[in-house]
Amino acid sequence: xxxxxxxxxxxxxxxxxxxxxxxxxxxxxxxxxxxxxxxxxxxxxxxxxxxxxxxxxxxxxxxxxxxxxxxxxxxxxxxxxxxxxxxxxxxxxxxxxxxxxxxxxxxxxxxxxxxxxxxxxxxxxxxxxxxxxxxxxxxxxxxxxxxxxxxxxxxxxxxxxxxxxxxxxxxxxxxxxxxxxxxxxxxxxxxxxxxxxxxxxxxxxxxxxxxxxxxxxxxxxxxxxxxxxxxxxxxxxxxxxxxxxxxxxxxxxxxxxxxxxxxxxxxxxxxxxxxxxxxxxxxxxxxxxxxxxxxxxxxxxxxxxxxxxxxxxxxxxxxxxxxxxxxxxxxxxxxxxxxxxxxxxxxxxxxxxxxxxxxxxxxxxxxxxxxxxxxxxxxxxxxxxxxxxxxxxxxxxxxxxxxxxxxxxxxxxxxxxxxxxxxxxxxxxxxxxxxxxxxxxxxxxxxxxxxxxxxxxxxxxxxxxxxxxxxxxxxxxxxxxxxxxxxxxxxxxxxxxxxxxxxxxxxxxxxxxxxxxxxxxxxxxxxxxxxxxxxxxxxxxxxxxxxxxxxxxxxxxxxxxxxxxxxxxxxxxxxxxxxxxxxxxxxxxxxxxxxxxxxxxxxxxxxxxxxxxxxxxxxxxxxxxxxxxxxxxxxxxxxxxxxxxxxxxxxxxxxxxxxxxxxxxxxxxxxxxxxxxxxxxxxxxxxxxxxxxxxxxxxxxxxxxxxxxxxxxxxxxxxxxxxxxxxxxxxxxxxxxxxxxxxxxxxxxxxxxxxxxxxxxxxxxxxxxxxxxxxxxx
Numbered sequence: 069x070x071x072x073x074x075x076x077x078x079x080x081x082x083x084x085x086x087x088x089x090x091x092x093x094x095x096x097x098x099x100x101x102x103x104x105x106x107x108x109x110x111x112x113x114x115x116x117x118x119x120x121x122x123x124x125x126x127x128x129x130x131x132x133x134x135x136x137x138x139x140x141x142x143x144x145x146x147x148x149x150x151x152x153x154x155x156x157x158x159x160x161x162x163x164x165x166x167x168x169x170x171x172x173x174x175x176x177x178x179x180x181x182x183x184x185x186x187x188x189x190x191x192x193x194x195x196x197x198x199x200x201x202x203x204x205x206x207x208x209x210x211x212x213x214x215x216x217x218x219x220x221x222x223x224x225x226x227x228x229x230x231x232x233x234x235x236x237x238x239x240x241x242x243x244x245x246x247x248x249x250x251x252x253x254x255x256x257x258x259x260x261x262x263x264x265x266x267x268x269x270x271x272x273x274x275x276x277x278x279x280x281x282x283x284x285x286x287x288x289x290x291x292x293x294x295x296x297x298x299x300x301x302x303x304x305x306x307x308x309x310x311x312x313x314x315x316x317x318x319x320x321x322x323x324x325x326x327x328x329x330x331x332x333x334x335x336x337x338x339x340x341x342x343x344x345x346x347x348x349x350x351x352x353x354x355x356x357x358x359x360x361x362x363x364x365x366x367x368x369x370x371x372x373x374x375x376x377x378x379x380x381x382x383x384x385x386x387x388x389x390x391x392x393x394x395x396x397x398x399x400x401x402x403x404x405x406x407x408x409x410x411x412x413x414x415x416x417x418x419x420x421x422x423x424x425x426x427x428x429x430x431x432x433x434x435x436x437x438x439x440x441x442x443x444x445x446x447x448x449x450x451x452x453x454x455x456x457x458x459x460x461x462x463x464x465x466x467x468x469x470x471x472x473x474x475x476x477x478x479x480x481x482x483x484x485x486x487x488x489x490x491x492x493x494x495x496x497x498x499x500x501x502x503x504x505x506x507x508x509x510x511x512x513x514x515x516x517x518x519x520x521x522x523x524x525x526x527x528x529x530x531x532x533x534x535x536x537x538x539x540x541x542x543x544x545x546x547x548x549x550x551x552x553x554x555x556x557x558x559x560x561x562x563x564x565x566x567x568x569x570x571x572x573x574x575x576x577x578x579x580x581x582x583x584x585x586x587x588x589x590x591x592x593x594x595x596x597x598x599x600x601x602x603x604x605x606x607x608x609x610x611x612x613x614x615x616x617x618x619x620x621x622x623x624x625x626x627x628x629x630x631x632x633x634x635x636x637x638x639x640x641x642x643x644x645x646x647x648x649x650x651x652x653x654x655x656x657x658x659x660x661x662x663x664x665x666x667x668x669x670x671x672x673x674x675x676x677x678x679x680x681x682x683x684x685x686x687x688x689x690x691x692x693x694x695x696x697x698x699x700x701x702x703x704x705x706x707x708x709x710x711x712x713x714x715x716x717x718x719x720x721x722x723x724x725x726x727x728x729x730x731x732x733x734x735x736x737x738x739x740x741x742x743x744x745x746x747x748x749x750x751x752x753x754x755x756x757x758x759x760x761x762x763x764x765x766x767x768x769x770x771x772x773x774x775x776x777x778x779x780x781x782x783x784x785x786x787x788x789x790x791x792x793x794x795x796x797x798x799x800x801x802x803x804x805x806x807x808x809x810x811x812x813x814x815x816x817x818x819x820x821x822x823x824x825x826x827x828x829x830x831x832x833x834x835x836x837x838x839x840x841x842x843x844x845x846x
C-alpha cells in the first residue's frame with residue numbers, strides 16, 4: 069500500500085511543479101511556514117477573497133487538548149505539539165493539490181473541509197505514518213473531531229476524508245476503512261415500543277416528526293432572529309448590513325455566499341404583455357415581476373474554475389417585493405459613500421484619492437481618514453450621542469461634515485482638547501511602536517520635521533505629507549489596505565466597488581468602542597464575504613453575536629443559528645404549501661429536482677396534508693381512513709388492502725372503493741420497519757412485528773427512523789450468525805439458530821434494498837389467511 073501513497077504524493081508534486089510551487093515549505097520551530105513561503109490557496113484557485121493559506125503543518129492545538137483529555141482518562145501521558153513528519157506533510161500538500169487542480173474545489177472548501185480535518189488526523193496519529201492508519205485510529209480521530217466541534221461536523225469531515233481520500237486512493241495498508249467506520253457511527257437509541265402499544269398522542273407525535281430535523285433552524289433561535297432583524301434598531305453600521313443580509317436570506321433562500329455577494333445593481337424587472345402588447349395585469353395576471361440579480365453558487369461547468377462568479381436571476385414573490393426592495397435599497401444608500409471611495413481608489417491606484425500626493429494635511433484632519441473615527445476632540449457624551457444619532461439615520465457626507473465643522477470651530481476658538489485616542493494613534497505611527505516598518509514623519513506647518521514630544525503637546529500643530537502617509541500604510545498596516553482586486557465573470561471582470569454590502573474594515577471606533585465610523589472618509593474598505601453574517605449568528609466562534617447584543621433574556625443571548633438552515637426551512641415550507649418541485653428547483657438554481665428533495669424535511673403528516681380528497685369523501689371516511697387514502701394516492705403504502713382498493717376502484721368505481729376502505733381502515737399500521745396494511749381487528753400480528761421475515765403485507769419506506777432500525781438490526785444479526793458459526797457443535801439447536809438468524813438477515817437486507825412504497829416480499833405468505841391444516845392436525 070505504500071506504493072499507492074508514494075504515487076499519490078508524486079502526483080501532487082507534479083501538480084505543484086506545473087503551477088510553479090516549491091514542494092518543500094520552510095518551517096519555523098512551531099511548524100509554521102516562514103513568511104513568504106506559505107501557499108496562497110485563494111490565488112492558486114484563481115480567486116480573490118477571502119484569502120486562505122496553507123501555513124500550519126503542526127499539531128492542531130484544539131485537537132491536541134481534546135486528545136490529551138482522552139489520554140489522561142486512560143492513564144496515558146500527555147502529548148506535546150509537534151511539527152508533522154514528512155509523510156504527513158506530503159499527504160496534506162498532495163491532498164491540497166488534488167482538491168484545487170483535479171477536483172477544482174474552492175480555496176475555502178480546501179482550507180476548512182480538507183486541511184483542517186487532515187491536521188486533526190495527523191495530530192491524533194503523529195506517532196505513525198499515514199499508510200499505517202487503522203479503523204481504531206480513524207475512530208479516535210473522529211471522536212476527537214466531535215470533541216473539538218460540538219456540532220459534530222468536524223468528525224463527519226474526517227469520516228468523509230477517510231472514504232474520499234484514504235480509501236479511494238488506497239493510501240492505507242488496512243483499507244478500506246470507511247465501511248467499518250460507517251457501521252460504528254450508526255446512532256443507537258433505546259428500543260422503541262410497537263405502535264399498537266402507544267397512545268394516540270404518541271403516534272400523532274411520530275407522524276409529525278420531521279425528517280432530518282437537525283438541518284432546520286431551532287425554533288426558538290429562528291423566531292428570535294426574526295424579531296431582531298425585523299424590529300430592532302441596529303446600533304452599528306455593520307449590524308445594519310447584517311440585518312439586511314439576513315432578511316434577504318430569509319425571504320429568498322439564498323446561500324450565505326449568494327446573499328453577501330449581491331451586486332449593487334441587483335434590481336431587475338421583467339414585464340409581461342399579451343400578443344397585442346397589452347399589460348398582463350389588465351387581463352387578470354401580473355404586468356411585471358421583480359427579480360434579484362445575483363451570483364449563484366455551484367453553477368460552474370465541469371472544467372471551470374471554482375472562483376468564477378456565475379450570474380443568475382431570482383424571482384421575488386409579490387408578497388415580498390416591498391420588504392426586499394426597501395431592504396436592499398437602504399443597503400445600497402448607506403454603502404454608496406464607500407462605493408464612491410473604492411471606485412476612485414481602484415481607478416487611481418491611490419489610498420487617499422481626496423488629496424494630492426504632495427499635500428501637507430493637518431494630523432487632526434487626516435485622523436478620520438485613517439481610523440474612521442470622526443471625533444478627534446474630546447466632546448461631552450451628550451454632544452456626541454446627538455451627532456451619532458443623526459449620522460446613523462443618513463450616513464451621508466453632509467451629516468459627518470457637521471461633526472468635522474463643529475470640531476474645527478471649537479479648535480479655532482481654542483475650545484476642547486485633542487482626544488487621547490488621536491494622540492496615541494499618531495504616537496504609534498510616528499514613534500518606536502512602528503518598529504522596523506518605517507515610522508511616519510510628523511511635520512510643522514511649513515513642512516519641517518518635528519519631534520514626537522512636540523506633536524504630543526499639541527497635535528493641532530502637527531501635519532503629515534500624503535505620499536508619506538500612503539507609503540507608511542502600505543508597509544505598516546497591510547491588513548487595512550482596501551480590497552481593490554477584481555473578480556472574474558464569464559465574460560468580464562467585476563470590480564469590487566460594484567458589490568452591495570461594502571463595509572469598513574476593522575472599524576474599531578464603532579465595533580469595539582461604541583462610537584461611529586465615518587464611512588464617507590474612511591480609506592479602509594472591504595469587500596463582503598461570509599464572515600459578515602456567520603460570525604454574527606454564532607455559526608463560527610465569535611465573542612459577540614446578534615443574539616448576545618439584541619436579545620433581552622439570558623437564555624436568548626446564548627442562542628446559535630446556522631445560516632444554511634434558513635435555506636432548508638424555506639425549501640421545506642414551499643413543499644409543505646404544495647409548490648411544484650420543478651418550481652422549487654428553479655427558484656434555488658438547482659440542476660435536478662432530486663436535489664430539492666434533499667432539502668425536504670416535511671413530516672409524514674405534512675406530506676399527507678398535500679393530498680386532496682373530495683370533502684364528502686373525507687367526511688365519510690373519517691380521520692384514519694382518510695390517512696390511508698392519502699397514503700395510497702401518494703404511493704407510500706402497499707399491501708392486500710391497497711391491492712383490493714385499486715381493484716374495486718377500477719371495476720366498481722370510487723364510491724365502492726372508498727366504502728371498502730372505510731370498513732378496512734384499521735388495517736394501517738406504522739411499524740419500526742415500514743408500513744403494514746393488514747387488519748388485526750380480531751387476531752394480533754401473527755409475526756409479532758417481525759415484518760422483515762417475509763410478510764407480504766409490509767411495504768418499505770424512506771423514513772430515516774425505519775432505515776436506522778434496520779441497519780442496527782442487520783449488524784446484530786450478522787454478529788449473531790458469526791457467534792453461532794464460531795461454536796464447535798453439530799447439535800440441531802445450533803443449526804436451527806443459524807438458519808433462523810440467516811432467514812431474518814436476508815429479509816432485513818431485502819427490505820433495505822427495496823424502494824419506498826414497494827413490497828419487499830410480494831410472494832410471501834398471506835398471514836391474514838388461516839394456517840392450512842396438515843394431515844396430523846385435528
